[in-house]
Amino acid sequence: MNKTLLILRHEFLKTIKRTGFVVLTLSLPVLALLGMGIYRIASGVERPAPTATETGYVDEAGGFDRFTTQGNIALVRFDSRSAASQALVEKKIKDYLVIPADFLSTGMISRFTLQRELTPPTATEAAIRKFISDNLLAGKLSENAIARVETPLRLVTTTLNSTGGVSAQQGGLASFVVPAIFSFLLGLSLIFSSTYVLQSLSEEKENRLMEILLSSVSTRQLLTGKVLGLGAAGLAQVIVWVLSFPLLLKLASSYLGGFLSSLQVPAGFWVLGVVYFILGYLVFAVLSACIAAVTSSMQEAQGLAGIYTVFIFSPFWFLSLIMLYPNNPAWIVFSAFPLTAPVLTMMRLGVTGVPAWQLALSLAVLVASVIGGLLLAAKLLRTYLLMYGKRPGLAQIARGLRGS
Amino acid sequence: MPVVDVEHVAKSYANRAVVDDLSFSVAQGEIFGLIGPNGAGKTTTIRMMMDIIKPDAGDVRIFGEKLSEATKNRLGYLPEERGMYKRLRVLDSVLYLASLKGMDVRAAEAKAGELLGQTGMTPNKSKKIEELSRGMAQIIQFIVTIIHGPDLVIVDEPFSGLDPVNTEAIKEMIVDLRKQGKAVILSTHQMNQVEELCDRILMIDHGRAVLYGGLQEIKSRFRSNSVVVDCDGELGLVQGVVETHRHGGNVELVLDKNTTPKQVLERLVSSGITINRFEVGIPSLNEIFLEVAGKDHE
Numbered sequence: 012m013n014k015t016l017l018i019l020r021h022e023f024l025k026t027i028k029r030t031g032f033v034v035l036t037l038s039l040p041v042l043a044l045l046g047m048g049i050y051r052i053a054s055g056v057e058r059p060a061p062t063a064t065e066t067g068y069v070d071e072a073g074g075f076d077r078f079t080t081q082g083n084i085a086l087v088r089f090d091s092r093s094a095a096s097q098a099l100v101e102k103k104i105k106d107y108l109v110i111p112a113d114f115l116s117t118g119m120i121s122r123f124t125l126q127r128e129l130t131p132p133t134a135t136e137a138a139i140r141k142f143i144s145d146n147l148l149a150g151k152l153s154e155n156a157i158a159r160v161e162t163p164l165r166l167v168t169t170t171l172n173s174t175g176g177v178s179a180q181q182g183g184l185a186s187f188v189v190p191a192i193f194s195f196l197l198g199l200s201l202i203f204s205s206t207y208v209l210q211s212l213s214e215e216k217e218n219r220l221m222e223i224l225l226s227s228v229s230t231r232q233l234l235t236g237k238v239l240g241l242g243a244a245g246l247a248q249v250i251v252w253v254l255s256f257p258l259l260l261k262l263a264s265s266y267l268g269g270f271l272s273s274l275q276v277p278a279g280f281w282v283l284g285v286v287y288f289i290l291g292y293l294v295f296a297v298l299s300a301c302i303a304a305v306t307s308s309m310q311e312a313q314g315l316a317g318i319y320t321v322f323i324f325s326p327f328w329f330l331s332l333i334m335l336y337p338n339n340p341a342w343i344v345f346s347a348f349p350l351t352a353p354v355l356t357m358m359r360l361g362v363t364g365v366p367a368w369q370l371a372l373s374l375a376v377l378v379a380s381v382i383g384g385l386l387l388a389a390k391l392l393r394t395y396l397l398m399y400g401k402r403p404g405l406a407q408i409a410r411g412l413r414g415s
Numbered sequence: 416m417p418v419v420d421v422e423h424v425a426k427s428y429a430n431r432a433v434v435d436d437l438s439f440s441v442a443q444g445e446i447f448g449l450i451g452p453n454g455a456g457k458t459t460t461i462r463m464m465m466d467i468i469k470p471d472a473g474d475v476r477i478f479g480e481k482l483s484e485a486t487k488n489r490l491g492y493l494p495e496e497r498g499m500y501k502r503l504r505v506l507d508s509v510l511y512l513a514s515l516k517g518m519d520v521r522a523a524e525a526k527a528g529e530l531l532g533q534t535g536m537t538p539n540k541s542k543k544i545e546e547l548s549r550g551m552a553q554i555i556q557f558i559v560t561i562i563h564g565p566d567l568v569i570v571d572e573p574f575s576g577l578d579p580v581n582t583e584a585i586k587e588m589i590v591d592l593r594k595q596g597k598a599v600i601l602s603t604h605q606m607n608q609v610e611e612l613c614d615r616i617l618m619i620d621h622g623r624a625v626l627y628g629g630l631q632e633i634k635s636r637f638r639s640n641s642v643v644v645d646c647d648g649e650l651g652l653v654q655g656v657v658e659t660h661r662h663g664g665n666v667e668l669v670l671d672k673n674t675t676p677k678q679v680l681e682r683l684v685s686s687g688i689t690i691n692r693f694e695v696g697i698p699s700l701n702e703i704f705l706e707v708a709g710k711d712h713e
Contacts, residue, residue, distance in 0.1 A: 014484070017514050025503075219498035223559070225467050226492035227515035229484070393467075 014228045018236025019243070026207055026244040035203060036248045039196070040255040047263055066135065067095040067107030072114040078145035081138035099125060108139065187334065190280060190361025196252055197288055198323045198354045204245025205295035206316065211237055212303035212392075213312045230392045234385070238296045245292055253281075280360055283370070290377040291353030295319070297384030304391035322350035326358055337363040346373045349380040416479050418443050418567050418598040419464065424473030426459055426622075433459045435622040437473070441598050441615075443566075446589065448613035448630070449602040450700075452708045456622040457602045458495055461571055465492055477567065488517040491565035495572045495602075497556050501545040505536070508544060509559055516563040523562065530558045534584055550581045557585055561592065568592055571602045586612065606701040616700075620708045630700070637703045641669045641696035642676045647689040653682055667696060 026032055063083045069092050070076065079086040087104060089095035095107040106124035114120065120139070122131065141161065148157045172178040215221055224233055298319055299312075306312040326333065326345070333342060337359045345351045346359065352373045359365050417440035426434040434456040441447040449457050462468040464475050466482040477486050499508050506527060513523035531537045534554050544552055553576065561568060570589070574582050589612060592599050603609060609616060609630075616633065618626035626633055644650070645665050655674030660667040670679060676695050683690055698706070 014515055017511075021511055214500075218501055219494075219496045220500065222462075222465075222467060222494035222496055223492065223498075223512065223556075224515070226465050226490060226494070227487055227512070 015232045015236040015239075018228065018233060019240035022211060022237050022240030023243045026211075026241055027247065032207075032244065032248070036251050039252050040259060043255075043259045043263070047259075065104045066138070067098055067104040069095050069107065069109045071112045072110045073112075075110055075143070075146045077149060078142055081142050082134065084135065084138040086138075086142055096123065099123060106135070110143075187361040190357055191330075192256075193280075193284055194354045194357040194361075195327070196249070197284065197291070197357060198327075200245055200249050200252075200288065201291050201295050201323050201353065202320050203248070204242060204292050205299045205320070206313075207241040207244065208237060208296045209299040209303050209312050209316050210309060211241060212300055213306065213309040216303065217308055230389050234297075234300055234389055234392060238293065238300070242289070242292050242296060246288065249288060280357075283360065284357060286374065287353040287357055287377075290374065290381060293381040294349050294377060294384060295323070297381060297388045300388040301384070301391050304388065304395045319350060323354055325351055326355040330358075333358055334362055343369055347376045349377055352377055417441060418478060419447075419600070420474075420476040420479070421460070421464065422474045422476075424460070424463055424470040424475060426456075426463060426468065426471050432622050434463070434470070434619075437619065437622065437624055439617045439624065439627060441567075441600055443598050444593060444596045445614040446593050446599045446601055446612050448609040448616035449600055449619070450604060450606070450609055450616055450704065451619040451625075452604065452704075455619045455708075457619060458571060459622075460619070461492075461494075461569055461600070461602060464569070465490070488563065489566045491560040491563065491568040493556060493560040493568075493570040493573055495575075497553075499544040499552060499556060499559075502543055504541055504543055505531075505547070505555055506540040509555065509562060512559045513562045516565075518563050526562050526564075527558070530562060533588075534558065550577050553577060554581060554584065557588065561588065565597065567598045567600070569600045569602070572604075573601070574603065574605055574608055606699070606704055610700045618704065618707060625707050626703070633703065634697050634700070637698050637706070639669075639696050639698065640672070640674075641667055642679055643667050643692070643694045643696055644683065644690065645692035646683070647691070650683070650688065651686070653679060653686075655679060655682070665692070 063085060065085045065087050067087050067089050068075070069089050076088065079088070087098075089098065089107065092109060095104070095109075098104045099107055102125075106122055106126075109121040109123075111117070111119060111121070120143075122139075144161055145157070148160060152160070170178040215224065228236075299316060302315045303312050306315060332339070333355070336342070342355060342359060346356045346365070346369055356365065356370070356373050419439075419441040421440065422438050424434055424437050425432065437456070437460060449460065451457050459468060463470045464477065464482075466475075475482070478489065480486065482490075500511075503511070509527045509531075510520065510523050513527065514520065518526075527540075528537070531540055536551065536554055536558070539547060539551060544555070547555070553573075557570075557573065560570065568589075573585055573589075577585065586608070589599055589601065593614075601609065601613060613630055615629050616626065617624055643662075643665050644667075650659070650666060650668075653668065655671055655678060656668045657671050658669035660669070668679060670676070680690075680693055683693075
C-alpha cells in the first residue's frame with residue numbers, strides 16, 4: 012500500500028478509537044435527546060394559572076369608565092389619589108394610575124407601585140394602552156377600525172424568483188435556523204479536526220518519533236497522510252451529526268410543534284456545507300501543521316493555535332448584525348478571508364442569497380490558502396520538526412525558510 | 416561499489432560550519448564507527464545522509480544513488496533523538512513502522528515474533544510503550560530499525576541509557592548484522608564499544624575529518640615507542656630506555672629512537688628477571704581520541 016495511504020489509515024483508526032473522539036461524536040445526539048427528555052419532564056409540570064390582578068385608577072380627565080377588564084387585569088376606579096394610595100398600601104391593589112385632566116394634550120399617565128421595577132411589566136403596559144385606546148375610540152370608530160388603530164398591520168413578505176414566480180426560499184427565521192445550527196457544528200468540527208492534526212504532529216515531535224518516521228517517508232507524505240486521515244475522522248464526525256439531525260428533528264417536532272415543520276434549508280446548502288468543511292478543514296489543518304512544526308511541546312502548540320481558532324467562531328459575535336445586514340461590505344470582505352470564510356458564508360447563506368461571484372471569490376481564496384499553506388507547512392516541517400529547543404522567532408523562521 | 420559514499424559535504428547554521436568538507440565511504444559487511452566529541456557534527460552528518468537535512472554543498476550517495484523512497488526501504492535508522500507512540504501497543508507500533516518500510520503485514524508479524532522472542536520481549540508485546548522501562552523501549556526501537564532486513568543500518572548512540580545486559584543484546588545483534596553482510600554505521604562517543612565492534616572509523620571534530628581508516632591501522636599509527644612490563648623484582652637500568660613510568664603493578668618503559676621493543680625484551684630476558692607480561696605500548700582509542708580531539712572535550 013502507498014505510504015501516504017498507510018499514514019492516512021493509521022491516523023484515521025487511531026483517532027476514531029480515542030475516547031475523546033467517541034464522546035464528542037455522540038455528545039450532540041445524546042445531548043439533544045437529553046434536552047428533549049428534560050423538556051418533556053418540564054412541560055409535564057403544570058404551570059400555575061395566571062392570577063388575576065387589580066390595578067387602580069383615578070380618572071381626573073373623565074370618560075374612562077368602560078372596558079375595565081383587560082385580560083387578567085381588572086381596572087378598579089378610585090375617586091381620589093388618596094383613596095387609591097390607601098388601597099395600594101393595604102395591598103388591595105397591585106398598582107394604580109392617575110389619568111390627569113390634561114391627558115389628551117400631554118399623553119402623560121402616572122403609575123404608582125410598591126414594587127421596585129426595571130420597567131413596567133409588559134402585560135400591564137399592554138392592558139393600560141388598550142384600556143385607554145378602547146375608551147378614547149369607543150363610539151367614534153367601527154370595531155374593525157379600532158382594531159386597526161390598535162394593531163395597524165401584520166406584514167407578510169413573499170419572495171419572488173427571477174421569473175416573477177413565488178420562490179421556494181421564502182427566508183425568515185425558519186430558513187436561518189438550520190444554517191445557524193450547521194454553522195455552529197461546522198465551527199466545532201473545524202476546531203476539533205484541526206486540533207487533532209496539531210496533537211498528532213506535536214505528539215510525534217514531543218515523543219521524538221519524527222526522525223524515525225522521516226527515515227521511511229517524506230515530509231510531504233507524512234503531512235498529506237496525516238491531514239487526510241484526520242480530516243476523514245472529522246468528516247465522519249460531521250456525517251454522524253448531519254445524519255442524526257433529521258431524526259432528532261422528527262423526534263423533537265412532536266414536542267416543539269409546527270415551527271419545526273416550517274424549517275427550510277436553502278438550495279445547495281448541504282453541498283456548499285461539505286465544500287466549506289473540506290476547504291476550511293484543510294486551511295486550519297495546514298495552519299496547525301505549521302504551528303506544530305515550530306513549537307516544541309503540545310502545550311505550547313495549543314496555546315498558539317488558540318489564536319487562530321478564535322477566528323472560526325468570530326462570526327457568531329456579530330450574529331445580530333449579520334442577520335440585519337447580511338450584505339454589508341464588511342461581511343463580504345470577511346467571507347473572502349480564509350479564517351472566517353467557512354462559518355460566515357454558511358451563516359449568510361441562511362439569511363440571504365449570496366451572489367455567485369462572492370461564493371467564487373471566497374472558495375478561490377480558500378483553495379489558494381490551502382495550496383500556499385501546504386507548501387509552507389512542508390517547508391516548516393522539514394526545517395523545524397527536528398528542533399527540540401526554544402521556539403524560533405519570526406525572523407529566524409524567515410531565514411530558515413530561505414535557507415531550506 | 417560502496418554502500419555509502421559521502422563526498423565533500425558541508426553544512427552551516429548561522430554562518431557556523433557544523434560539517435566542513437567531509438568525505439568518507441562505507442563498504443558492505445563492515446561496522447563503521449562515526450566518532451567524535453559532542454557537537455562534532457556526527458548527527459548532522461547522519462541526518463544529511465538520511466536526506467532529513469539538505470547539505471549546503473557536496474554529495475551523498477546511498478547504494479550508488481540519491482536517497483529515494485525505494486532506497487529508504489533498504490535503510491534502518493535508529494536516531495539519537497528517538498521515541499515511540501507512547502499509547503500504542505508494542506506489536507502495533509512495530510507493525511505500523513515496519514509497514515512504512517514497505518513490509519507486508521504477514522511478513523512483519525512473523526519477523527516481529529522472531530525478534531521479540533530473540534530479545535525476550537514476547538511477554539511485553541501487548542503492553543503499551545509507556546508501560547515499558549527505558550531499556551525495554553530501546554530494544555523495541557532497535558527491533559523497529561532492523562525488522563525489515565535493511566542492507567544499511569545507521570545507529571546513533573545505540574547504547575546510551577542501556578544496562579549491561581541490554582547493551583550486550585544490542586551488540587550481539589549488531590555483530591549478527593555484519594555476519595549477514597550488512598553495512599552498519601555506529602555513531603557514538605563510547606570508545607570502548609567502537610574498539611570492540613568497528614572495523615573502520617571516521618573521527619570528526621568541529622565538522623572536519625581528523626582520523627579516517629582501519630581501526631588497527633590507526634592504532635598502529637599512534638603507537639608510541641614504549642613497552643609495558645609486569646615483572647617480579649626491580650628492573651634497574653636498561654640500555655635504550657630513557658624514561659620509566661609506574662602504573663600500578665606495571666611499568667611503562669619509554670625507548671630511545673634507536674631501540675626497538677624486541678631489543679628491550681632480549682635485554683630483560685638476559686638480565687634474568689622474571690617477566691609476567693610484556694606489551695608493545697599501543698594506545699587505546701580513548702587515548703587517541705583525547706590526543707586528537709583535545710582534553711577540553713572530555
